[in-house]
Amino acid sequence: MLFEAQWITHDGADLRSDLDWSATDDFTAWTTGWSGGEPQEILRPELLHDPGVVLLAGIQDGEVVAGAIAHRSDGVIGVGNVFGPPEQAWPGLIGHLTRRFPATPLVGYEHGDDLAVARRFGCRPIGPLRVWVSAAA
16 A cells, blocks of 8 residues: 545635636646656646646746646546645635636545645545555556
């Protein structure tokens, strides 16, 4: 087992942060923001070609300092790969997704300190999750 986490959900709220949140197709800027420096190959670029996937960036002074990936499916918005200063990333992200996809619940999973931060901004745990790694990996 790699780690244990909690599935979380949020019904949406008009939260704000100092970051300017928007969708982006600048994968290099997004991965540079994620790594805090150099662009990293953390995700497959083909992800951007899926019409249900939105790469989100929280911009400050022209740079990506926070971000997440949203995936729209039947009745929910999956949220993952959240990064950035927690006190700015979570409220700005929740608010942006609430405005972009009104009346659509957000779902994802978090663990540890990230779960505690998500809960501070209204995310509710709805069940346990275990992430396993293959013995062949």
